[in-house]
Amino acid sequence: MRMRFRQICLGLMLGAAAVSAGAMDDLDSLLDVAQPVAAERSPYFGFVEFSAARAYESPSHWSKLRARGVLGMTGRLGDAAKWKISGRLDADMAPAVESDIYPTAVERDLRDEFMVREAYVDFAAGGLDYRVGRQHVVWGEMVGLFFADVVSARDLREFYLPEFDQMRTPQWAVRAEHFGDDWHLEALWIPVPSYDDIGKPGGEFYPFLAPAGARIAHEDKPGNRPGNMNWGLRASRLIDGWDLSAFYYRSTDITQTFYRTSDAPLVFTPRHDRIRQVGATFSKDLGSFVLKGEAVHTHGRKFNTNNPAAPYGLEASDTLDYVVGVDVPIGADWRVNAQYYGRTYYGHNDWMDWDRNEQGWTLLVNHAFTDALEAEVLMVSALNREDYMIRPKVVWQMTPVWRGIAGFDIFGGDTYGVFGRYDDKDRAYLEVRRDF
Structure with a gap:
């Protein structure tokens, strides 16, 4: 009964998103979206997204085949307060398709899920601004x-x-x-x-x-x-x-x-x-x-x-986590972000699998080819041992409301490292999203 209810909710939400987007107007006339000159702002917002990820290390398998719908609404309670509410529904078929890879518990966990994302009221009283609710x-x-x-x-x-x-x-x-x-x-x-x-x-x-x-x-x-x-x-x-x-x-x-x-x-x-x-x-x-x-x-x-x-x-150990970074625009089309980070374990001893001072770096390089097309790569690596993650991707903003992303998630290094433990989870992915 519970699963049936969640499936009905998923269908209603995705359907509502489609209706709110005008059934996407036949993919917005094949992505040739006309924007009104002065349209009244709708109280509804959200998006529909379809994403797929294929893990290509042996044995290759689907790690994600997910449909996601987000629907929200904003409003006012007179002049004294305003409110916002939104929910999200997901359905991921990858664990069911790859039943020889994933346990039944994983399939149940990812098959479908509803979450209240935000549900709050804003108001002012006594010289303070309040926000009460899920936020x-x-x-x-x-x-x-x-x-x-x-x-x-x-x-x-x-x-x-x-x-x-x-x-x-x-x-x-x-x-x-x-x-x-x-x-x-x-x-x-x-x-x-x-x-x-x-x-x-x-x-x-x-x-x-x-x-x-x-x-x-x-x-x-x-x-x-x-x-x-x-x-x-x-x-x-x-x-x-x-x-x-x-x-x-x-x-x-x-x-x-x-x-x-x-x-x-x-x-x-x-x-x-x-x-x-x-x-x-x-x-x-x-x-x-x-x-x-x-x-x-x-x-x-x-x-x-x-x-x-x-x-x-x-x-038990106290820790200090820290990071320092710079964000550098280069010309009109390039952006570079670099960070140095670390964690110090004050209660460290030789029985632990990591050093007293763990350190690493990140580097993000972004290049915009046009207003609609950009490429980016994010690299994250430890300094204490071989342990890294590399994430190249291409983003195509097809229209103001349609977006596509294609990329790779690559892991490597020490088996017990933060990233190296997922060395056999390297994957290619594709996402298509429609906002409304």
């Missing part, structure tokens, strides 16, 4: 990886490959903000947190490399009680062109920690620890380039270790 809260944003973006949960079933705005999972939150001339204060309360979606064991990008013969138990998510609520404070200020911010965030970690909950048989259980994070971000337009950076100190996380005497197979 995105983005405290940091760099290229290719996450650092100070600590609030949003993420859909990691495709690793870090999707666009970040689609990866992020909004939180049910109450946010209060106060804006000054060159400063901004923000308070955040999340009574019912969302957590990273890592999928099911056997999924294409499941993050935990379990020892041979080990079993992964069902994820142990925290209950909805006061002790598991999240809250944070953030302050920003503009000083001589420097955009500076600092925050404190107390939360139940969005990231899973894999506890060894049984030795015979060997069982690991994903759980979420209580953590504290203090962070800062900065950016400055220096004329010929933009300088950006982020840093986050985390207390309370535990990490898997080879020490057989460690409780639950874990060692």
Whole structure:
């Protein structure tokens, strides 16, 4: 019954998207889209997207055959408040087509899914601006990886490959903000947190490399009680062109920690620890380039270790994550972004599979051939060992509402590396999207 309901919802949403787009007007007269000179802004928005990815390492297989529909609406409650609501429905047939590759649990997880993306009300009271409901809260944003973006949960079933705005999972939150001339204060309360979606064991990008013969138990998510609520404070200020911010965030970690909950048989259980994070971000337009950076100190996380005497197979360690980057436009058609990043483990010991100071770099090169056609390559690599990801792609903005993307996701390096563990998941992909 539940599956039937979700299938009906999927059909209704995709159908509504098609109707809202005028049934796409026969592919908008074969992509020759006429734009009205002065059209009244519609309260509806969204897109329909079809994407396919083919993993070409042996055994080659489909890693994604997904249809996605997003439909949203905005409005006002008189002059005092405004609201926004949106939902997303996905249907991925790849696990069903490749049933000899993926376990049944993975097929069920990806077959179809509905998510409320945003559902909030904005209003002002007592000199503060409030946003109440399911919302995105983005405290940091760099290229290719996450650092100070600590609030949003993420859909990691495709690793870090999707666009970040689609990866992020909004939180049910109450946010209060106060804006000054060159400063901004923000308070955040999340009574019912969302957590990273890592999928099911056997999924294409499941993050935990379990020892041979080990079993992964069902994820142990925290209950909805006061002790598991999240809250944070953030302050920003503009000083001589420097955009500076600092925050404190107390939360139940969005990231899973894999506890060894049984030795015979060997069982690991994903759980979420209580953590504290203090962070800062900065950016400055220096004329010929933009300088950006982020840093986050985390207390309370535990990490898997080879020490057989460690409780639950874990060692506690504070960490410092940091990144510094530059974004450089070159002429009218080129853009280069380079970043240096790292993580320091303050509780490091020889039982861990990584160094005390892990470091890496990213490089993004983008070239626009025309207003409608551009090519881009993103490279991410560790410095401590061979461990890398390379992502070339071509983007064709066929019309203002039609977009096509074709590219490759290539991984390599150490079997236990962040990227090298997916060395056999290299894939080619194609996406077609219609906005409305």
